[in-house]
Amino acid sequence: MRSLALNDLSHNKYYNWIVRNFFSTWLNTSLTIIALIFLYKIGTFFLDWAIFSADFKLNFQGQVITDRTMCSKNIAPGEYGACWTIIYARFDQFMYGLYPAEETWRVNLSFFLLPFAIIGFLFDKLPLRKYFIFFTFIYPFIAYFLLYGGPNLTIVETNKWGGLLVTLFLGVTGIGLAFPLSIALALGRRSNMPIIKSICVIFIEFIRGVPLITLLFTANVMLPLFLPEGVNPDNLLRALVAVTLFQSAYMAEAIRGGLQAIPRGQIEAAQSLGLTYWQTTRKIVLPQALKIAIPPIVNTCIGLFKDTSLVLIIGLFDLLGIGKAALADMTWTKLYYEVYVFIALVFFIFCFGMSRYSLYLEKKLKTDNS
Amino acid sequence: MKNNFIRKIIFDERSRSLLIQTLTIGIFAFIIYILVQQTAYNLDKRGISSGFDFLNMSAGYDISIRLISFTSEDTHLRAYFVGLLNTLLIAICGCFLATILGFLVGIIRLSSNWLFKNIAYVYVEFTRNVPVLLQIILYYSILLHLPQIKQAIVLLDNFYLTNRGFFMPSPVPKEGFGIVIASLIFAIIASYFLKKYLKKRQETTGRQYPIFLMNSTLIIFIPVFFYYITGMPIEFDNPVLKGFNFKGGMVVRPEFLGMLFGLSIYTAAFISETVRSGIISVSKGQREASKALGLKNNLVMRLVIIPQALRVIIPPLTSQYLNLTKNSSLGIAIGYADLVHGFGGISLNQTGRAIEIMMIVMLTYLSISLIISIFMNIYNKSVQFKGNA
Numbered sequence: 122m123r124s125l126a127l128n129d130l131s132h133n134k135y136y137n138w139i140v141r142n143f144f145s146t147w148l149n150t151s152l153t154i155i156a157l158i159f160l161y162k163i164g165t166f167f168l169d170w171a172i173f174s175a176d177f178k179l180n181f182q183g184q185v186i187t188d189r190t191m192c193s194k195n196i197a198p199g200e201y202g203a204c205w206t207i208i209y210a211r212f213d214q215f216m217y218g219l220y221p222a223e224e225t226w227r228v229n230l231s232f233f234l235l236p237f238a239i240i241g242f243l244f245d246k247l248p249l250r251k252y253f254i255f256f257t258f259i260y261p262f263i264a265y266f267l268l269y270g271g272p273n274l275t276i277v278e279t280n281k282w283g284g285l286l287v288t289l290f291l292g293v294t295g296i297g298l299a300f301p302l303s304i305a306l307a308l309g310r311r312s313n314m315p316i317i318k319s320i321c322v323i324f325i326e327f328i329r330g331v332p333l334i335t336l337l338f339t340a341n342v343m344l345p346l347f348l349p350e351g352v353n354p355d356n357l358l359r360a361l362v363a364v365t366l367f368q369s370a371y372m373a374e375a376i377r378g379g380l381q382a383i384p385r386g387q388i389e390a391a392q393s394l395g396l397t398y399w400q401t402t403r404k405i406v407l408p409q410a411l412k413i414a415i416p417p418i419v420n421t422c423i424g425l426f427k428d429t430s431l432v433l434i435i436g437l438f439d440l441l442g443i444g445k446a447a448l449a450d451m452t453w454t455k456l457y458y459e460v461y462v463f464i465a466l467v468f469f470i471f472c473f474g475m476s477r478y479s480l481y482l483e484k485k486l487k488t489d490n491s
Numbered sequence: 492m493k494n495n496f497i498r499k500i501i502f503d504e505r506s507r508s509l510l511i512q513t514l515t516i517g518i519f520a521f522i523i524y525i526l527v528q529q530t531a532y533n534l535d536k537r538g539i540s541s542g543f544d545f546l547n548m549s550a551g552y553d554i555s556i557r558l559i560s561f562t563s564e565d566t567h568l569r570a571y572f573v574g575l576l577n578t579l580l581i582a583i584c585g586c587f588l589a590t591i592l593g594f595l596v597g598i599i600r601l602s603s604n605w606l607f608k609n610i611a612y613v614y615v616e617f618t619r620n621v622p623v624l625l626q627i628i629l630y631y632s633i634l635l636h637l638p639q640i641k642q643a644i645v646l647l648d649n650f651y652l653t654n655r656g657f658f659m660p661s662p663v664p665k666e667g668f669g670i671v672i673a674s675l676i677f678a679i680i681a682s683y684f685l686k687k688y689l690k691k692r693q694e695t696t697g698r699q700y701p702i703f704l705m706n707s708t709l710i711i712f713i714p715v716f717f718y719y720i721t722g723m724p725i726e727f728d729n730p731v732l733k734g735f736n737f738k739g740g741m742v743v744r745p746e747f748l749g750m751l752f753g754l755s756i757y758t759a760a761f762i763s764e765t766v767r768s769g770i771i772s773v774s775k776g777q778r779e780a781s782k783a784l785g786l787k788n789n790l791v792m793r794l795v796i797i798p799q800a801l802r803v804i805i806p807p808l809t810s811q812y813l814n815l816t817k818n819s820s821l822g823i824a825i826g827y828a829d830l831v832h833g834f835g836g837i838s839l840n841q842t843g844r845a846i847e848i849m850m851i852v853m854l855t856y857l858s859i860s861l862i863i864s865i866f867m868n869i870y871n872k873s874v875q876f877k878g879n880a
C-alpha cells in the first residue's frame with residue numbers, strides 16, 4: 122500500500138512541479154531556502170512599513186495627523202511605519218498642481234475621456250471602432266478647451282498646471298505630435314532623394330546622440346532667442362517642443378524597423394499595378410509597417426513617459442516636481458520615502474500597463490502571421 | 492514648351508525629385524537665415540555678446556567633486572574638462588557595474604529555481620518601469636540619511652559610512668612599489684604566453700589543462716610575493732576624525748554613489764533582458780549537442796552558449812551603454828558635478844552664452860556616443876560569425 126501511495130505522489134503534477142522548481146538538487150534546495158529567508162525579511166519589513174505600522178489619517182494615539190511632527194514615527198522612537206498622510210494632504214497637488222480647486226472637474230473630465238480617445242487605436246477589433254477613432258481626432262480640441270479654457274470657461278494659465286496633469290499632458294501630447302513627424306522622418310530616411318535622406322538622418326542621429334536634458338535646456342533658454350518679439354511660449358510649451366522632437370527621432374527608428382520588414386515584392390507589386398508612391402505608401406506599406414512597429418513604438422512611449430520626469434530640472438512641476446515641492450514644505454519635510462514610493466507606484470502602474478499591452482500585441486502578431 | 496516643362500516635372504521621376512530637393516534646400520536655407528537673423532537681433536537687443544572668449548575667463552565658482560585640481564580662479568575651459576572627466580567617470584563605473592549586475596540577473600532569470608527566477612523578474616519590472624531620475628533621487632536621499640560624521644557607521648576599523656560620503660583609507664605608494672607593479676605586468680604577460688603554450692599542448696596532446704586556475708594563481712601570486720619581498724611598500728593613510736570632518740584618506744561622495752546606484756541598477760534591468768533573450772536565442776540543439784560530446788556544464792556555457800549569445804547581446808548592449816552615458820547628465824538633479832551641471836549649468840548662468848555652451852555640451856555628448864558606438868562596433872565585428880555567413 123505504501124509504495125502505491127509514493128507512486129501516486131510521483132505522478133502528481135503539483136508535486137512534480139514543486140520538486141522540479143524548488144528541490145531538484147541540493148544546490149537548488151539551498152537556493153530556495155535563501156530566497157525564502159530573503160523574501161520573508163524583505164516582505165515582512167516592507168508590509169509592516171507600508172501597511173501594518175503605517176499611519177494613514179490617524180497616528181497610533183488616535184489623533185488626526187496635521188503635520189509631520191504628529192506622525193507616529195516622530196512621536197515614539199520605536200515606531201518606523203510610513204506616514205501616508207502627506208499623500209492625502211497633498212493629493213490635489215499630486216493630481217492637478219496649482220489648478221484652481223473649483224475648476225478641477227475640468228481636469229477630471231479630460232482624464233476620464235482620455236481612455237476613450239486612446240482605446241480606438243489600441244484594439245483593432247473594438248466594436249464601433251470608427252467612432253472611437255473619430256473621437257481620437259477631436260479629443261485634443263476638447264482637452265485643450267477643457268484644460269486651458271475658452272468661451273464660457275475661465276482660462277487657467279499653464280504655470281498653474283502640475284502633478285499628474287503635466288506628466289500626462291507632456292506624455293500624451295508629445296507622443297501624439299511626434300507620431301506624424303516620426304512617420305515623415307522614417308519615410309524620409311528611406312527616401313531615394315539624397316538631400317531629404319541626409320536631412321532626416323542628421324536630425325534623427327543628432328537627437329538620439331544627445332541627452333534629453335540638453336534639449337530641454339536648449340528649448341528653455343534658446344527658443345525665446347529664435348522667435349520674434351512678442352511670441353513668448355510658456356515653459357510648458359517649450360518643454361513640449363523638446364519632448365516632441367526627442368520622441369519623434371526615437372519613434373522614427375521604430376517605424377523604420379517596421380518599414381524594413383516589408384518585403385520589396387509588396388512595393389514592386391503595388392507599383393506594377395500602377396499605384397503612385399503616395400498610394401503605395403498609404404495603402405500598402407504603412408498599414409503593414411505600422412502594425413509590425415507598434416510594439417517597439419510602445420516601448421519608446423514608455424521611455425518617453427518616464428523621461429517626462431526630467432522637466433523638473435527646468436522648473437516645471439510634474440509628478441516628481443510636485444513631490445519635491447511637497448518635501449520642501451516645512452509641514453511635511455523629511456517624509457522622503459512615502460512621497461517617492463507613491464510617485465514610483467504611479468509611474469509603475471502606467472509603464473507596466475503599457476509594457477503589458479506591448480507584450481499582448483507581440484503575441485497577437487505572432488499568431489496573426491503564422 | 493512651357494507645357495512640356497510642367498509635364499516633365501509631374502511625370503518624370505528624376506526631374507521631380509530634383510525639383511523637390513531644390514525646394515527643400517531653399518526652404519531650409521530660408522528658415523535658417525530667418526532664425527540666424529532673428530537670434531542676432533534678439534541677442535543684440537538684450538545686450539548679450541557672443542563668441543568663445545569666455546572660455547578663458549575665470550569661472551568664479553568651485554567644484555567639490557573633481558578628478559583634476561580646480562579652484563574658482565580657474566577658467567571655464569578647465570571647468571569644462573572637470574565636468575567632462577566626471578561624466579566619463581560615472582559613465583565608465585556605471586557601465587561596468589551595470590554589466591556585471593545585468594549579466595547576473597539575466598542568468599538568474601533563466602535559472603531552474605522558480606523563486607529565484609521570479610525575484611529577479613520582480614526586480615526587473617520594478618526598476619525599468621520607474622523613471623531613472625526618481626531612482627537616483629531616492630537612492631541619494633537614502634544616502635543622505637546615513638548617520639552624521641560624529642556617529643559614523645564604522646566598518647573594518649577604518650571605513651566610515653556617513654551622510655557626507657564613504658570615507659576610506661587611501662593607499663600611498665612608497666619606494667619599491669614600482670617593482671610590484673612591474674612584477675604584475677610581467678605576470679600578465681607571462682600568463683598570456685602560458686595560455687598560448689598550453690592551448691598548443693592541448694591541440695597536440697589532447698590533454699586539458701586548468702588554464703584559468705593556473706593563470707589566476709600566477710597573476711595573484713607573483714605580485715604578492717614581490718610585495719612582501721620589497722617590504723610591503725604601500726602605506727595606508729587612514730581617515731581620522733578631526734573637529735567636524737575627517738582628515739586624510741579618501742572619500743566617495745554621496746552624489747557619486749547615488750548616481751552610480753541609480754544608473755547601474757536601472758540599466759542593469761535592461762541589460763539583464765538583453766542577456767536573457769541572447770541566451771534563449773541559442774537553439775536548444777546546441778546545448779544538447781555539446782552535452783552529447785561530453786562537455787561539462789560550465790564548458791557548455793563558456794565555449795558554446797556565451798559566444799553565440801554575444802552576437803545577439805552586443806548590439807542592444809551598446810545602446811544600453813549609450814543610454815547610461817546620456818542618463819549620466821541627470822547628475823544636475825542631485826548636484827553631481829558633471830558636464831551639464833557645472834559647465835552647462837553654472838557657467839551658462841554666469842556668462843549667459845547659452846548658444847555656445849549648449850552647442851559645446853551637445854557636441855561633446857555626440858562625440859562620446861560616437862566613440863562608444865565605434866568601439867562597440869569593432870567588438871561586435873569580432874564576435875560575429877567569421878566568413879561569409
